[in-house]
Amino acid sequence: MIRRADLNDADAITDIESRVFRHPWKKNQILQELASENGKMVFAEIEEKMIGYIMVREINNEAQILNIAVDLPYQHRGYGKKLLQYTLGELGTETDVFLEVRESNLPAIKLYSEFNFEEIGVREQYYSDGENAIVMQKKAIEYGLV
Numbered sequence: 001m002i003r004r005a006d007l008n009d010a011d012a013i014t015d016i017e018s019r020v021f022r023h024p025w026k027k028n029q030i031l032q033e034l035a036s037e038n039g040k041m042v043f044a045e046i047e048e049k050m051i052g053y054i055m056v057r058e059i060n061n062e063a064q065i066l067n068i069a070v071d072l073p074y075q076h077r078g079y080g081k082k083l084l085q086y087t088l089g090e091l092g093t094e095t096d097v098f099l100e101v102r103e104s105n106l107p108a109i110k111l112y113s114e115f116n117f118e119e120i121g122v123r124e125q126y127y128s129d130g131e132n133a134i135v136m137q138k139k140a141i142e143y144g145l146v
C-alpha cells in the first residue's frame with residue numbers, strides 16, 4: 001500500500017534513512033520537508049510497517065525528486081519501481097521531473113533510466129564527500145502541432 005506521509009511518519013523515515021544512506025538526512029530536515037507547502041512525500045507500507053519512501057518537491061510544472069529509499073531487507077523486490085511509478089503517475093505527464101544521483105549509484109541510475117529519465121549533465125563534486133552528481137530529467141510530454 002502506498003500513501004502520503006505526514007509529520008507522524010518522520011521517525012520511521014529517519015530510521016530508514018540512517019540504515020540506507022552513508023550521509024542520511026537528519027530528522028529535522030525530514031520534518032521541514034514534510035511541512036513544506038511544495039513538498040510531497042509518499043511511502044509504501046506492509047502490514048503498517050514503512051518499507052520505503054520517496055520525497056518530491058513540486059513547483060508549477062516542475063518537480064524534483066529529492067530522495068528515494070527502500071529499507072534494506074526489502075530492496076530489489078520491486079518496491080522502488082512501484083514507488084516511482086506511483087509518484088510519476090501523481091505528477092502527471094505534463095510535469096518535467098529532475099533529480100540528482102551519485103555517479104556511483106548504478107542501481108538507482110538503472111531504475112531511473114527504466115522510467116525514461118535521461119542524463120542531462122554532471123554537477124562536479126556535488127556531494128560533501130566530493131562525489132559528482134549526475135543530473136537526470138524526465139521530460140514532460142509536449143503537445144504541439146503535428
Ligand SMILES: CC(C)(COP(=O)(O)OP(=O)(O)OC[C@H]1O[C@@H](n2cnc3c(N)ncnc32)[C@H](O)[C@@H]1OP(=O)(O)O)[C@@H](O)C(=O)NCCC(=O)NCCS
Pocket residue numbers: 020021067068069070071074075076077078079080081082100101102105106107108110111114
Ligand atoms: C535505488 C532503490 C530505491 C531501488 O529500490 P528497489 O526496491 O531496491 O528496486 P526495485 O526492486 O524496484 O528494482 C528496480 C530497478 O532498480 C534497479 N536495481 C535495484 N537494485 C539493484 C541492484 N542491487 N543492482 C542493480 N540494479 C538494481 C534495477 O534496474 C531494477 O529493475 P529490474 O529488477 O527490472 O532489474 C533502492 O535500492 C535503495 O533504496 N537504494 C539505496 C538508496 C538510494 O541509493 N536511493 C537513490 C538515491 S538517488
